[in-house]
Amino acid sequence: MTFTVTVRDHMMIAHSLAGESFGPAQQLHGATFVVDASFAATDLDADGVVVDIGRVTAALAEITGSLTYRNLDEDPRFAGRNTTTEVLCKVIADRLAEQVTSGALAPGQQFQSITVTLHESHIAWASYTRAP
Amino acid sequence: MTFTVTVRDHMMIAHSLAGESFGPAQQLHGATFVVDASFAATDLDADGVVVDIGRVTAALAEITGSLTYRNLDEDPRFAGRNTTTEVLCKVIADRLAEQVTSGALAPGQQFQSITVTLHESHIAWASYTRAP
Amino acid sequence: MTFTVTVRDHMMIAHSLAGESFGPAQQLHGATFVVDASFAATDLDADGVVVDIGRVTAALAEITGSLTYRNLDEDPRFAGRNTTTEVLCKVIADRLAEQVTSGALAPGQQFQSITVTLHESHIAWASYTRAP
Amino acid sequence: MTFTVTVRDHMMIAHSLAGESFGPAQQLHGATFVVDASFAATDLDADGVVVDIGRVTAALAEITGSLTYRNLDEDPRFAGRNTTTEVLCKVIADRLAEQVTSGALAPGQQFQSITVTLHESHIAWASYTRAP
Amino acid sequence: MTFTVTVRDHMMIAHSLAGESFGPAQQLHGATFVVDASFAATDLDADGVVVDIGRVTAALAEITGSLTYRNLDEDPRFAGRNTTTEVLCKVIADRLAEQVTSGALAPGQQFQSITVTLHESHIAWASYTRAP
Amino acid sequence: MTFTVTVRDHMMIAHSLAGESFGPAQQLHGATFVVDASFAATDLDADGVVVDIGRVTAALAEITGSLTYRNLDEDPRFAGRNTTTEVLCKVIADRLAEQVTSGALAPGQQFQSITVTLHESHIAWASYTRAP
Numbered sequence: 001m002t003f004t005v006t007v008r009d010h011m012m013i014a015h016s017l018a019g020e021s022f023g024p025a026q027q028l029h030g031a032t033f034v035v036d037a038s039f040a041a042t043d044l045d046a047d048g049v050v051v052d053i054g055r056v057t058a059a060l061a062e063i064t065g066s067l068t069y070r071n072l073d074e075d076p077r078f079a080g081r082n083t084t085t086e087v088l089c090k091v092i093a094d095r096l097a098e099q100v101t102s103g104a105l106a107p108g109q110q111f112q113s114i115t116v117t118l119h120e121s122h123i124a125w126a127s128y129t130r131a132p
Numbered sequence: 133m134t135f136t137v138t139v140r141d142h143m144m145i146a147h148s149l150a151g152e153s154f155g156p157a158q159q160l161h162g163a164t165f166v167v168d169a170s171f172a173a174t175d176l177d178a179d180g181v182v183v184d185i186g187r188v189t190a191a192l193a194e195i196t197g198s199l200t201y202r203n204l205d206e207d208p209r210f211a212g213r214n215t216t217t218e219v220l221c222k223v224i225a226d227r228l229a230e231q232v233t234s235g236a237l238a239p240g241q242q243f244q245s246i247t248v249t250l251h252e253s254h255i256a257w258a259s260y261t262r263a264p
Numbered sequence: 265m266t267f268t269v270t271v272r273d274h275m276m277i278a279h280s281l282a283g284e285s286f287g288p289a290q291q292l293h294g295a296t297f298v299v300d301a302s303f304a305a306t307d308l309d310a311d312g313v314v315v316d317i318g319r320v321t322a323a324l325a326e327i328t329g330s331l332t333y334r335n336l337d338e339d340p341r342f343a344g345r346n347t348t349t350e351v352l353c354k355v356i357a358d359r360l361a362e363q364v365t366s367g368a369l370a371p372g373q374q375f376q377s378i379t380v381t382l383h384e385s386h387i388a389w390a391s392y393t394r395a396p
Numbered sequence: 397m398t399f400t401v402t403v404r405d406h407m408m409i410a411h412s413l414a415g416e417s418f419g420p421a422q423q424l425h426g427a428t429f430v431v432d433a434s435f436a437a438t439d440l441d442a443d444g445v446v447v448d449i450g451r452v453t454a455a456l457a458e459i460t461g462s463l464t465y466r467n468l469d470e471d472p473r474f475a476g477r478n479t480t481t482e483v484l485c486k487v488i489a490d491r492l493a494e495q496v497t498s499g500a501l502a503p504g505q506q507f508q509s510i511t512v513t514l515h516e517s518h519i520a521w522a523s524y525t526r527a528p
Numbered sequence: 529m530t531f532t533v534t535v536r537d538h539m540m541i542a543h544s545l546a547g548e549s550f551g552p553a554q555q556l557h558g559a560t561f562v563v564d565a566s567f568a569a570t571d572l573d574a575d576g577v578v579v580d581i582g583r584v585t586a587a588l589a590e591i592t593g594s595l596t597y598r599n600l601d602e603d604p605r606f607a608g609r610n611t612t613t614e615v616l617c618k619v620i621a622d623r624l625a626e627q628v629t630s631g632a633l634a635p636g637q638q639f640q641s642i643t644v645t646l647h648e649s650h651i652a653w654a655s656y657t658r659a660p
Numbered sequence: 661m662t663f664t665v666t667v668r669d670h671m672m673i674a675h676s677l678a679g680e681s682f683g684p685a686q687q688l689h690g691a692t693f694v695v696d697a698s699f700a701a702t703d704l705d706a707d708g709v710v711v712d713i714g715r716v717t718a719a720l721a722e723i724t725g726s727l728t729y730r731n732l733d734e735d736p737r738f739a740g741r742n743t744t745t746e747v748l749c750k751v752i753a754d755r756l757a758e759q760v761t762s763g764a765l766a767p768g769q770q771f772q773s774i775t776v777t778l779h780e781s782h783i784a785w786a787s788y789t790r791a792p
Contacts, residue, residue, distance in 0.1 A: 001262050003218050008255040010781045014674035014690035014731070019443040023450060024729035030674035030690010032781050047151040048214035053256060054155060069684035071674070082444035086399050121670045121692050122650065123404040124449060130397050133526050135482050140519040142385045146278035146294035146335070156333035162278035162294010164385050179415040180478035185520060186419060201288035203278070253274045253296050254782065265790050267746050272783040283575040287582060311679040312742035317784060318683060346576035350531050386518065387536040388581060394529050406649045410542035410558035410599070420597035426542035426558010428649050465552035467542070517538045517560050547707040551714060610708035614663050651668040652713060658661050 002112060005050040006038040007057045011068035015083045028073065033088065034119040035064055037096060039132075040112040051106040059105055063095050089116045089128035100132045134244060137182040138170040139189045143200035147215045160205065165220065166251040167196055169228060171264075172244040183238040191237055195227045221248045221260035232264045266376060269314040270302040271321045275332035279347045292337065297352065298383040299328055301360060303396075304376040315370040323369055327359050353380045353392035364396045398508060401446040402434040403453050407464035411479045424469065429484065430515040431460055433492060435528075436508040447502040455501055459491045485512045485524035496528045530640060533578040534566040535585045539596035543611045556601065561616065562647040563592055565624060567660075568640040579634040587633055591623050617644045617656035628660045662772060665710040666698040667717045671728035675743045688733065693748065694779040695724055697756060699792075700772040711766040719765055723755045749776045749788035760792045 014030040037060045041050045072083040081087060093116040099105040100114070111132035119125040146162040169192045173182045204215040213219060225248040231237040232246070243264035251257040278294040301324045305314045336347040345351060357380040363369040364378070375396035383389040410426040433456045437446045468479040477483060489512040495501040496510070507528035515521040542558040565588045569578045600611040609615060621644040627633040628642070639660035647653040674690040697720045701710045732743040741747060753776040759765040760774070771792035779785040 001260075003221070003258065003260050005218060005258045006256065008782065010783070012685075012689050012691050012781070014688050017443075021443060021448045021450070025672075027729050028674050028731040029672050029729040030692075031672050032690075032692040034782050044216075044218055047149075047153060048216040048219045050218055050258065052153045054153070057256075069687050069689040071688040084440075084444040086401060086440055086446055087444045089399070121672070122668065122694050123670070124402065124453075126399065126401045126446065128397075128399050133524075135485070135522065135524050137482060137522045138520065140386065142387070144289075144293050144295050144385070146292050157276075159333050160278050160335040161276050161333040162296075163276050164294075164296040166386050176480075176482055179413075179417060180480040180483045182482055182522065184417045186417070189520075201291050201293040203292040253276070254272065254298050255274070265788075267749070267786065267788050269746060269786045270784065281575075285575060285580045285582070308744075308746055311677075311681060312744040312747045314746055314786065316681045318681070321784075348572075348576040350533060350572055350578055351576045353531070388534065388585075390531065390533045390578065392529075392531050404650065406651070408553075408557050408559050408649070410556050421540075423597050424542050424599040425540050425597040426560075427540050428558075428560040430650050465555050465557040467556040517540070518536065518562050519538070545707070549707060549712045549714070612704075612708040614665060614704055614710055615708045617663070652666065652717075654663065654665045654710065656661075656663050 001042055002040050003042070003044060003050045004038050004040045005053060005056070006036050007053060007060055008034060008036050009057070009060050009064045010034045011064040013067060013070055013072050013083075015072040017082050017084060019082065028071075031120050033085070035060065035092060036117040036119075037092065038115040038117070040115070041109060042112060043110075045109055051109055055105055059096060059099050060092075063092050085118045085120050085124075085126040086128065089118050089126055092116045093128050093130050097130060097132050133174055134172050135174070135176060135182045136170050136172045137185060137188070138168050139185060139192055140166060140168050141189070141192050141196045142166045143196040145199060145202055145204050145215075147204040149214050149216060151214065163252050165217070167192065167224060168249040168251075169224065170247040170249070172247070173241060174244060175242075177241055183241055187237055191228060191231050195224050217250045217252050217256075217258040218260065221250050221258055222262075224248045225260050225262050229262060229264050265306055266304050267306070267308060267314045268302050268304045269317060269320070270300050271317060271324055272298060272300050273321070273324050273328045274298045275328040277331060277334055277336050277347075279336040281346050281348060283346065295384050297349070299324065299356060300381040300383075301356065302379040302381070304379070305373060306376060307374075309373055315373055319369055323360060323363050324356075327356050349382045349384050349388075349390040350392065353382050353390055356380045357392050357394050361394060361396050397438055398436050399438070399440060399446045400434050400436045401449060401452070402432050403449060403456055404430060404432050405453070405456050405460045406430045407460040409463060409466055409468050409479075411468040413478050413480060415478065427516050429481070431456065431488060432513040432515075433488065434511040434513070436511070437505060438508060439506075441505055447505055451501055455492060455495050456488075459488050481514045481516050481520075481522040482524065485514050485522055486526075488512045489524050489526050493526060493528050529570055530568050531570070531572060531578045532566050532568045533581060533584070534564050535581060535588055536562060536564050537585070537588050537592045538562045539592040541595060541598055541600050541611075543600040545610050545612060547610065559648050561613070563588065563620060564645040564647075565620065566643040566645070568643070569637060570640060571638075573637055579637055583633055587624060587627050591620050613646045613648050613652075613654040614656065617646050617654055620644045621656050621658050625658060625660050661702055662700050663702070663704060663710045664698050664700045665713060665716070666696050667713060667720055668694060668696050669717070669720050669724045670694045671724040673727060673730055673732050673743075675732040677742050677744060679742065691780050693745070695720065695752060696777040696779075697752065698775040698777070700775070701769060702772060703770075705769055711769055715765060719756060719759050723752050745778045745780050745784075745786040746788065749778050749786055752776045753788045753790050757790060757792050
C-alpha cells in the first residue's frame with residue numbers, strides 16, 4: 001500500500017560530458033530538464049495528502065532555481081563530476097531528502113521513498129529513487 | 133517478472149478541501165482528473181493478456197461515471213473526508229479491487245497489485261498502489 | 265510570415281452549464297483547464313523575440329490567478345452566462361488584449377493575433393483567436 | 397537506491413488477436429507501438445550513467461527495426477501465439493536482456509531490471525519488467 | 529475572430545502503401561491513429577459553444593468505428609487508393625462535413641472550417657482542413 | 661483546403677541571450693528544443709502524401725544535426741544575434757525552404773507554407789511560418 005504525489009518543474013542548463021562514449025555531447029551544449037519530484041508514503045496525513053503540494057512545489061522550485069540558467073561546467077558543486085541526467089536526478093533527490101530530514105518539508109510524515117525523474121527530451125529520461 | 137496493463141479515462145468534479153494548508157483550495161473549485169488504472173500480474177492468461185482491456189475499460193468507466201459531473205462536497209460517500217487527489221486514487225483503486233475479488237473483472241487471474249494515478253494538471257499527479 | 269510564442273498555465277474551477285444539451289454537466293462539477301496563451305507577430309523585436317516571455321507568463325498567471333480556485337457560478341463577472349471552455353478562452357484572450365492595448369504587456373510590438381487554448385481533458389479542448 | 401534510464405522508439409505493425417474476448421480485434425488490424433525501454437541499476441558507471449544512451453538507443457532501434465512494417469501474423473517467430481501488447485513487451489525486453497547477458501550492451505554494468513512499455517494508443521499501454 | 533473546439537479519438541488499422549518512396553511501408557503493416565477533429569466558427573451558439581461536444585464526440589466515434597480494427601487494403605472504399613495518413617484525414621473530415629451539411633451535427637451553426645489531424649506516432653502527424 | 665504533414669526531432673544546445681529583459685537567461689545556459697517541422701500543401705502528390713516523410717525526416721535531421729551539441733554563442737553563423745527560440749525557428753524553416761527551392765526535398769510539390777515549432781519546455785514554445 002503506497003501513495004505517491006508528484007510535481008513537475010524544469011530547468012535549462014549548459015554543460016559538457018567527459019568520456020569518449022558521449023561522442024558529440026563532450027562539447028559544451030545544453031538541456032532543458034523537465035523535472036518530476038515524487039514522494040511515496042504508506043499513509044496519508046490528517047488532511048488526506050502525502051505531503052502539502054504547495055510546500056513540495058516550493059521546495060522543488062528552490063532547488064531547480066539554484067541550477068537553472070547556469071553553465072554547470074563552471075559550478076564548483078560539480079567540479080570533477082559529469083552532470084549527467086542520472087547524476088542531476090540524484091542531486092535533486094538528495095536535496096529534497098535533506099529537507100525531509102530537517103523537518104522543513106513535511107514534519108511528521110514518514111516517507112517510503114523519493115523519486116526524481118529528469119526528462120532530457122521527448123525520447124530520453126532518467127530517474128533516481130532513494131530512501132528519504 | 134511483472135506484466136502491467138493500464139487504461140486511461142477522466143472525470144470532472146467540484147469540491148473544496150478543508151485544512152489551512154490548502155490555502156485557496158479551501159474554496160469550492162474543481163478539477164479534471166485524468167485517471168490511469170493499472171493492473172500488475174506475474175503471468176499472462178491463455179489469451180496472452182494481463183486482463184481483458186475491454187472489461188477493464190468498462191469497469192473504470194463505470195467508476196468514473198459514478199463520480200464525474202458531481203460536487204463531491206455534497207456526496208454522502210465522502211462526508212467528513214477531504215476528496216484530495218490521493219484519496220480519490222484510493223477510492224477508485226478500492227472499487228476496482230472489489231470487482232477483482234468478486235470475480236467480475238478477471239476471473240482466474242492473480243494480480244500482484246492495482247495502481248490508480250490521477251493527473252490533476254500538467255504539473256501535478258498522485259497515485260495509490262494496493263494489493264488486489 | 266508569422267512568428268508565435270506560447271506559454272502554458274492552468275486553473276481549477278467549479279461551474280455548471282445551463283442548457284439541456286449539456287446533460288450531466290448541468291450539475292455543479294469542475295475542471296482543470298490547462299491554458300495556452302499564444303501571441304503572433306510578423307516581426308521580432310530588437311531582442312529577437314515576439315514578446316518577453318517573462319512578462320507574458322506573469323500576465324497570464326495574473327489572469328488565471330483571478331479565476332482559479334473559484335466557483336464560477338457565483339462570480340458576478342459571469343452572471344447569466346455559461347462559462348463554457350470556449351467562453352473562458354475568450355475571457356482570457358480579451359484580458360490579454362487589454363494589456364496589449366494599454367501597453368502594459370509589449371509596448372511597441374504589433375501583434376497579428378492572440379490565441380488562447382483551454383484543454384479541459386486529454387480528449388477535448390477549445391480555442392479563441394482574436395486581433396490584439 | 398535505484399537509477400533508471402529510459403529511451404523511446406516506435407514500430408508500426410499489423411496483426412490479429414485470437415480469442416473471443418478480443419471482439420473486433422480478432423480481425424486483421426494494426427497498431428503503432430511507442431516503445432519505452434528502461435534499465436535500472438543500483439550504481440552509475442565511471443562516466444556517471446546507468447548505461448550508454450547511444451548504445452541503448454541503437455540496441456532498441458535494431459529490435460524495433462526487426463518488427464516494424466510487418467504483419468506479425470505471418471512472422472514465424474510468433475506462430476501460434478497472440479502478439480498482444482503484453483507479449484510484445486516481453487519479446488523486446490527479452491532481446492534487450494540477451495544483449496546485456498552477452499556483454500554487447502553494457503559490459504561491466506549490473507542491472508537490477510529491464511522494463512519495456514508499449515503504448516498502443518493515448519488511452520492504453522502495457523509493460524513488462526524482468527531481471528536482466 | 530475564431531472559436532474552435534476539438535475532440536480526440538483513435539483507430540487501429542492495417543494497410544500497405546503502394547509506391548517505391550514508402551520503402552518498407554509497402555509491406556502490410558499497421559498504425560494506431562490518434563484522431564483530433566476540430567470545428568471552427570466565428571460565433572458561439574446560444575449555449576456558449578461552437579458545437580455540442582457530446583454530438584461531435586459521437587459523430588467522430590461513429591466514423592472511427594467504421595474504420596478501426598480493419599485491414600484497409602481490403603476495404604472497397606479505398607480500392608486503388610493509398611490510405612496514407614493525409615488521405616485518411618480527408619476521409620474523416622469529409623464525413624464530418626457531410627454530417628454538418630445534412631444538419632445532423634450542428635443545425636444552425638455556421639462553421640468556418642473543419643480540421644482533422646491524425647497522429648501516426650509520437651514523431652509524425654498529418655492534418656486536413658476544409659470548408660464545412 | 662490544406663493538407664499538412666509534420667515530423668518531430670530535437671536538439672540540445674548551449675547559449676546566452678543578450679538583453680536585460682532576459683534576466684538570468686543572459687548567463688550561459690542551455691535548452692533541449694523539441695523541433696516540429698510542418699509542410700502545408702493544397703494537393704497531395706500521386707502517392708497520396710504532402711511530401712515523402714522519410715525525406716523530410718532526413719532533411720530535418722541534417723539541420724538539427726548541424727546545430728545540436730553546440731554552444732551557439734561561439735557559432736559564427738549566429739555572431740551578433742540572439743539565438744532565441746523564435747530566431748532558431750526561422751533558421752530551421754529557412755533551411756528547409758532552401759531545400760524545397762533547390763528541388764532537393766520535394767520536386768514537383770507546391771507548398772503553401774512551412775512552419776517550424778520549437779518547444780523549449782513543457783510550458784513554452786515558439787513557431788515560425790513562411791512561404792516555401
